[in-house]
Amino acid sequence: MRNERTKARGIATDGAANRLRYLALTHGRPLWRLAEADPRLRLRLNAALMDSAIREMPGRPEPLSTKSDYTSWASLTDRTYMARHLPPVPGRDEARPSAERAADLFARDGEMIPCPRSTVLFAYFAQWFTDGFLRGDTNVPRDPRRTSSNHEIDVNPVYGITEDQTNAIRAFDGGRLKSRLVNGGEFPPYLCENGKIKSEFAALSVALFDRVDEPRRDTLFATGGDRGNAQVGFTMFTVLFLREHNRVARVLADAYPKWDDERLFQTARNIVIAIVIKLVVEEYINHITPYHFRFLLDPRLSTRLARAPWHRQNWASIEFNLVYRWHSLVPSELVVAGRELPLPATLFGSALLPEAGLGRLFEDASEQRAGRIGLFNTDPALREVDVASIAGSRAVDLAPYNDYRAHCRFPRVRRFEQISGDPRVHGALRELYRDVDDVDLYVGLFAEEPGSARAILPPLLTKIIAIDAFSQALTNPLLAPRVCNAETFSPVGMRIIGTTRTVSDVLHRNVPEDPRPRFVSMTWRGAR
Incomplete structure (x- = not known):
């Protein structure tokens, strides 16, 4: 029933060009596999499809940012504000429910609706990866227009945003990061002693540190990013890439004995950043899209796309920040080391990692299904985040969903039924909003239904994610034609990057304390 109503809704509202493109990419699997078998054709298709996806919206630089409602030199250059795709649309409060009532549309009131394809590992990676560059204001009180992001994919959850933060976690020996062995596994050192941040880590900060009781503070890890201890999944990925950095540094030190600590560190950092970008394109984005064509991070890609009009300096938009609130992915109970823990029990759960072991935790997350992204499927513990997201979007007068x-x-769309064929969804929207043109972007994005049974994201959300994700990843300076080479990464580093395809690859070379094979995947076993 759901597939039929989705199909009918999609034909009516997605537009002929969008629907034809979608059908072409999600059908004819043998033809796509044949195209992938030809290396030259595959690389051409790879570049053309990425370029086509990004061109679905006007490219950067955006004329406006959240600094002002008109274009100025500051709005074009001051990246402490967020970019914005559309001008502000003020004065619509009388036509919309309060942020608190609108947030009721997201709350899970029974069993979680499972995602057809995703695992909890996908949810963990999405949060860890995006929190590095989709960041709000860190000042108190917070300004919804401002950002603390440097707008780059730079793995700052591991390395930190500032040089002082990076220096605080460096060992300054062999290019490595500070670490310690616990139960045979490598972990960051502990941040606190007797509930106080150690002097060597004075440059580091912890989000919501005041909410952590003193005994638990002594279990927190010293990580470059302020959210490194926020939730067990975030901590898992931070620890994994700390291990990968130190492993790469040791490999480089063996291969290039004349290199000093600084060059070893900087080259290992470059390699790890490139690996993460590759995972984003070749595992994460390929998981998100229901397409039969599999995207590649080809080293020659930047040469092919360097002259594209969208190939400009990264600047994260407020819309991109908003569309990544995928809280419905997270189950109300998470399996950690074989135990089902309520979501709040996994917050600031760094102590769970040494106890269970990294390999076991990655496998647990890969065996558990994530929730379906959409309305009425978010754990009540995350309600305040949805309220804040809606209130924040209104504070900057974000244009409505239809715009x-x-x-x-x-x-x-002209009717609520065109947003979703689900009677519960379009009925709730009609009850709360005066007209379809009044629906908040944040609500409309998640009210839509996925375009097919294999899709995990609704159509508009998919398009915004693809446009911003590709354009922000492919413009990374490490991928520039004159930078992406052995001079930057070393011949050894190029081989490490070239042989890395999945999170599983990274995990299995970084758990010497538990070397058994583990199932590590963003895709649920039953969906393969």
Whole structure:
């Protein structure tokens, strides 16, 4: 029933060009596999499909940012503010429910609706990866227009944003990061002693540190990013890439004995950043899209796309920040070391890692299904985040959902039923909003239904994610034609990057204390 209503809704509202493109990419699997078998054709298709996806919206630089509602030199250059895709649309409060009532649309009131394809590992990676560059203001009180992001994929959850933060976690020996062995596994050192941050880590900060009781503070790890201890999944990935950095540094030291600590560290850091970008393209994005074509991070890609009009300096937009609130992915109970823990028990859960072991935790996350992204499927513990997201979008007068459909080349919807064929969803929208043109972007994005049974994201959300994710990843300076080479990464580093395809690859070379094979995947076994 759901597939039929989704199909009918999609034909009516996605537009002919969008629907034809989607059908072409999600059908004819033998033809796509044949195309992938030809290396030259595959690379051409790879570049053309990425370029086509990004061009679905006007490219950077955006004329406006959250600094002002008109273009100025500051709005074009001051990246402490967020970019914005559309101008502000003020004065619509009388036509919309309060942020608290709108947030009721997200709450899970029974059993979690499972995602058809994703595991909890996918949810963990999405949070860890995006929190590095989709960051709000860290000042108190917070300004919803401002950002503390440097707008680059730079693995700052491991390395930190500032040089002082990076220096605080460096060992300054062999290019490595500070670490300690616990139960045979390598982990960051502990941040606190007797509930106080150690002097050597004075440059580091911890988000919501005041909410952590004193005994638990002594179990927190010293990580470059302020959210490194926020949730067990975030901590897992931070620890994994600390291990990968130190492993790569040791490999480089053996291969290039004349290199000093600084060059070993900087080269290992470059390699790890490139690995993460590769995982984003070749595992994460390929998991998100229901397409039969599998995208590649080809070293020659930047040469092919360097002259594209969108190939400009990264600047994360407020819309990109908003569309990544995938809280419905997270189950109400998470399996950690074989135990089902309520979501709040996994917050600031660094102590769970040495006890269980990294390999076991990655396998647990890969064996558990994530929730379906959409309305009525978010654990109540995350309600305040949805309230804040809606209130924040209104504070900057974000344009409504229908305006973003038009901006992304979708037809505007005229009825609530065109947003979703689910009676519960369109009935709730009609009850809360005066008209479809009043629906908040944040609500509309998640009210839509996925375009097919294999899709995990609704159409508008998919398009915004693809546009911003590809354009922000492919413009990374490490991928520039004159930078992406053995001079930057070393011949050994190029081989490490070239032989890395999945998170599983990284995990299995970094658990010497537990070397058994583990199932590590963003895709649920039953969906393969």
